[in-house]
Amino acid sequence: MTLETTPTRYAIAAQEDRCAPRTKLAIPAQFRQSGGRAFQTVIHDLSLSGFSATAVNRLQPGTICWLTLPGLESLQAEVIWWDKSLCGCAFQKLLNPIIHDNILARYLGDGSYRTT
Numbered sequence: 001m002t003l004e005t006t007p008t009r010y011a012i013a014a015q016e017d018r019c020a021p022r023t024k025l026a027i028p029a030q031f032r033q034s035g036g037r038a039f040q041t042v043i044h045d046l047s048l049s050g051f052s053a054t055a056v057n058r059l060q061p062g063t064i065c066w067l068t069l070p071g072l073e074s075l076q077a078e079v080i081w082w083d084k085s086l087c088g089c090a091f092q093k094l095l096n097p098i099i100h101d102n103i104l105a106r107y108l109g110d111g112s113y114r115t116t
Contacts, residue, residue: 020048055087
């Protein structure tokens with residue numbers, strides 16, 4: 001394999017069936033598709049590789065978007081599916097496990113944090 005065809009860590013993980021456990025929760029957030037205006041949404045599940053969220057308007061698979069969770073910078077993602085006002089998105093880069101755990105601790109209240 002050349003450097004250009006060497007799969008990235010994300011590409012390898014994305015090929016796995018549910019490459020990371022998804023946690024059901026409800027997080028208020030802002031969502032914006034490329035070239036569009038931000039709107040309020042609710043994140044329904046979260047994993048290291050992506051999320052699902054409410055999106056009333058149809059989003060086409062392949063659409064680049066940005067998710068802004070409270071207290072975090074915007075995270076770039078790609079729409080993978082849209083069905084009945086829900087969309088599933090894959091993060092451009094896997095979410096840092098420490099950030100992931102901190103989000104879960106904040107919104108699930110289990111108090112667990114991953115340390116380095």
